[in-house]
Amino acid sequence: MKGDRAAPLDYLARWPFRLWIGLVAIFLYAPLLVLVAFSFNTSRRNIVWQGFTLDWYRAVLDDGDLLAAFGNSLTIAAVSTLVSLVLGALVAVACWRFRFPLKPVFEGALALPIVVPEICMGVAMLVFFSRIMPWPDGLAWPFSLGAIIIAHISFSFPFVAVIVRARLASFNRELEEAAKDLGAPEWRIFLDILVPHMRPALIAGALLAFTLSLDDFVITFFTAGPNTVTFPVKVYSMVRFSVTPEVNAASTLLLVVTVALTVIGLKIQGRDLGKMEGGH
C-alpha cells in the first residue's frame, strides 16, 4: 500500500477495512432501525412510509395483555437476577476458596447450563414442572411465576459464577490474611473484603442475568403455563398471528430498555474498575 501515512499494522486506517466494517454495521443495524422507524408509521403494512404517529405506542399502552406480560417479564427478571447473583457468587467463592473431592466434576456440572442447548433445558423444565414437581395452579400473582423464575435462575447463575470467578482470580489473598490477622471472623471477611472486590463482577453478572432472563424465549415457552405469559412469548404470538406495527412499538420499547440497562451497567462497571484499580 504505497503512500499511506498509517503504521503497517493499523488496519483500521485502510479503506477496505472501513468499508467492510461499514457494511457489517449496516447489516447488523439496518433491520433494527427499520423496525424502530416503522413503529412510528401510520400505515399498517410496514413498507411505505405514510406518516408519523404515536398511535401504535398508545396501542401498546392500552393493550392490557401486553402490559401484563411485560410486568411478568420484569418481575421474573428481577427475582431471577437477585437469586442468581447470590447463588453465582456463593459457588464462585466455593470453587475459588476450597479444594474438595471431585471438584472438576462439579465444575463441569456447573458449566452444563451454559453449554446445553436451550431446547434441551426447556424440555427438561417442562417435564419437571408437569410431572415431578407440578407447580400449583391458581397461586397468587408473583408466585404463579415461580416455575419460570426457577428455570431462569437455573440457567443464569452459572453465568454469574463464571464472571465472579474470573474477578476473584485477581484477588490479592494477602488482604484476606491481613483481615484474619486483625481478628475478623469469616463472614466479616466475606462481607467487608471479598464482596467489595467482587463488585464489578457482580454488576456485570447482574446485568447479564437480567438480560438473559428478559430476553429468554425458548425455556420460558416450555415452562410457562397457559396463564403466565411473558413479554417475549406474547410478542412471539403477535408475530406469528397478528402482525401490526404494535409489535414494532412493543419491540422498540424493549430495545430501549435493554440498551439503557447495558449502558448503565457498563458505565457503573467502568467507574468501579477505575476506582478499584486505583485503590488496590
Added chain:
Amino acid sequence: MPQQLIQFEGVCKRFGDFVAVETVDLGIEAGEFFALLGPSGCGKTTLLRMLAGLEVPTEGRILIDGQDMSGIPPNKRPVNMVFQSYAVFPHMTVEQNIGYGLRIDRVPEPERRTRVAEALALVKLDGYEKRKPDQLSGGQRQRVALARALVKRPKVLLLDEPLSALDAKLRETMRTELAIIQDKVGVTFVMVTHDQDEALAMATRCGVMNRGVLQQVATPSDLYEYPANRFVADFIGGVNLFEGRLVGDEDAHALIEADGARIWIDHGVTGATGATVWAALRPEKIELSHREAGASPPPTPACVPAGANLLEGVVRHLSYLGSETVYDVEVSGGRMVKVLRANVRRYEERGFEEDQPVWLSWSPRSPAVLLQ
C-alpha cells in the same frame, strides 16, 4: 563525500499532542556500528522503528542508500530488525524461524539450507536446527533472532535494546560477540540502548538523545571527553559540574570562577566574558593528595595562576570497588566532589580515609567547558 547509507532529514514524530521525536537530522555511514543512546522515553526506539518502517514519520523523510523510504512498507525495506523481546516465532523450529525470510524471498531449498547453517554457525548455535523456542534460553533465542535477521543479508541491521534482558555475565559475552559478528559480516548496525557502558564499548559512533532531541553525535571517546552539553556530560559516566562565570578569556587560556573554585583552562573558550559556563571535570581526572598543616599544596604548572585548579577538601565517604575507589570529598561551601582513584598498589602506606583533609588538583587540560 561518499553518500551516507542512512539519512534522517528533518524527521519528526508526534503521537497526538505528545512529541516523541523532534526534528532529527542524522547521517549514518555504511559499515558503522551506531548506537542511539538515551534515557527511557527519549525517542530513540521510535526513531529506530521509523527506520524499520514500523512507524511513519509525521514530518521529514528517511533515505537508505539514497532512496526515499516514504511510503515503503517494512517488508520492502533493505532493513532487518532484532526486536527487544526477540519475537522468535514460538510455533516454528529454529531452522524454520531463520529460514522464514529466505522462504519469502523464494530462495531455493538447497541454498536456503546452506545459508541457514551458515547463520547458525555465525551465532554459534550449530546443531540447534530442530529445537523449538520454548526449549531455548533467553540468550539462545536472541541469537536465533540475530541469525534470522542476518541471514537475509540486509544493508542495515537494527537492534532494539539487545542486551537488556540478559544477565550480567551473558551481557558481557554478547557485547564482544556482537562486535565481532558485525566486523565479520560488515553490515551496518544501528543499536538502541539506555546503557551507556554498552554503547561506549560496542559502537563506533553514538547519538545521545533526550526528550526527542538529538543532543550530540560523536565517537565514544569524543562523547566522554568533549561532551556538548550538561546532559551528555552527566548521562555518560560520572562528572563534577562546576557552574561559574567566564572571567578571563584569551586565545590560549581561560579562567572560570565557580563557587569556591577557580578553574584555569589551557585553551580559549568561545564565549562572552562574564557569561555563565560550566566546567565538567571527570572524577578520574582529579588528583588526591594529603593536606597537612604547614605543608605546601601540591605543585601546579607555571602558567596556572595561584590558587587555580586547586581545592581544599575533607574526605567524607569512600566506596571501595575493588579495582578503584570512589571518594566523596567535601569542599568549601559544603559542595561534594567525586574523585575516582585506581588502586594501583595492593597496599599503600598512606592511604586516604574518612575525615582526612586532602588537596584536590587537576591539570588545565582536564576540564571540559560547556556553554549549555
Added chain:
Amino acid sequence: MPEIGAQEWKAAKGPFAVVFGLPAAWLLLFFLVPLGIIWAYSFGRTAGLTGIAIDGSLANYARAADPVYISVFVKSLGYAALTTLLCLIVGFPVALAITFASNRAKVWLLLLVMLPFWTNLLIRTYALMAVLRTQGFLNHALNWVGLGPWPMLHNNFAVVVGLVYVNLPFLVLPLYSALDRLDRSLLEASLDLGAGHIRTIREIVIPLALPGIFSGILITFIPAMGSYLTPDLLGGPDSQLIANVIERQFKRANDWPFGSALSFVLMYLTFIAIAMQAIIARRRRRITP
C-alpha cells in the same frame, strides 16, 4: 487455574457448607434432576394418554436413526457449520481491525458489534423478517431497479441469513480476544522479514490464535445447531431444524419419550463438539507461549 491458597474443605466445614451447599442443591434439584428425567424418558414409551413407562428400550434411539430424522440432524449440523463459516469470513476482518485500532476506537467498535448481542433474539429475528419479506424492504429496493421480487423469507436462505445475523456478534468477541492476546512484535518481525500481510496472517496470526479461534467457533456453532426461533420464524416447511422437531414431539405429537431421545442426541452432538475443541486446545497449548 492455580489453586494457591485454596483450602481443603474440611478445614472450614461451616463456611464451605454455606457457599457450596446452596448452589449445589439448586443445581442438583432444578437442573441435573430434570435432565436426568429426560434421559430416563428417552428409554421409555408412551403408555396410555398421559402415562410414560420407562422400560429401558432403545426404540426411541432407533427411531431417531430413521433417515427422516437423520436428515434433520445433518441439516442442523450443516447449517450450523455454514453459519459458522460465514460468520468467520465476515467477522475476521472486523476482529482484526478492532485489535489494531486505537484504544478509543476499540471501545466504540466493540460496543458497535456487541450491542445487537444484547438485544432480544426475537426482536432481531422479527426485524429481519420485515426486511426479507416479499413485500419487504429488500424486495422493494430490488423492484426499484427492476430485479426480483425474490422469495427471501420462509425458506432455507432466510434461515441461514438469520442464523448469521443472530450469531455474528458471538464470534467477533472471542476472535478479537484471541487476536488481542498475540504478541504484536511477532507480526512486526514477520513484516520486517519481508512477509506481506496475507502471509503474516496465514503463517503467524492464525496458527498462534488458533485455540481462541476454535473456542469462538464453538460458541457460534452450538447455539446455531440448537436454534429454535430462527428456523421457526424465518424458515419454510422444509427448513425445520432439530430444535423444531423436538418441540413438535413435546407440544403437538405428545411423544415425550421420543422427544427426549432426540434432545439427548442433540446433547451428545454438543458434547462431541466441545470434546473436539478441548483436544485441539490441549495439543496447541504447548505451542502458544
